[in-house]
Amino acid sequence: MTDTAQIFVSEERPIKPAMWRGLRRKCPNCGEGHMFDGYLKVADSCPVCNENLSHHRADDGPAYLTILIVAHILGFGIHFAWSWFRPEPMVMATIFTVGSVALSLFLLPRLKGMIVAIQWAKRMHGFGNSN
Template sequence: MTDTVDPERPMRSALWRGWRCKCPNCGEGAMMQGYLKVRDACPQCGEALHHHRADDGPPYLTLLIVGHVVGPLMLWAYVQYEPSPLIFILIFGTLSVVMSLWMLPRLKGLIVGVQWANRMHGFGI
């Protein structure tokens, strides 16, 4: 039995590449096929990406971050300006939806990058 040492997978670059929705291995190929579907393999380097298990992580993190940003903004805007309910709902509802839609695929890529760097769920094979 031979002892093989796997090359190190740097977490920082995997996180950055995942955030940009790029392959965590090469950083060139698109990780996503569509809005949230992760490709089975990277089109550039061929790295298998089908092992990921992002599941409920990205929506949870999106809700956590958006809620912690929009919540205090809502409180500040209400106290400072006392806007009408319709304007308040339109502004902060739109802000919440836009932030959520922008963050969701990036956080999914981030989680796939973490799993790849840590060789989780079959990424180490």
């Protein structure tokens, strides 16, 4: 490996700013361009800084984290609602069903953006070859 290649590979990318940018669904490199072309489709490159984002391998990670977070929040909410208010079962089921779908749809693209940003910052899955 040449000296310039070693310098390029050892150049550190800060992970915390990248994670925050990913949570905002922005490019992990510049923080300006949109990371997604649609609801969950990651753009091939950033429209602002032209960073290549096609290397990502988010797979099932965002869905797993979404289920984990939503289940914990709603589990606590169901326990609290039943202990304090004792609503009718159908009312409670309707409210928590709508809440779980809404929270899942809100969190899923944000968590996918965060996972792609972590992969970018750690130079995983081909992100080490780009600036």
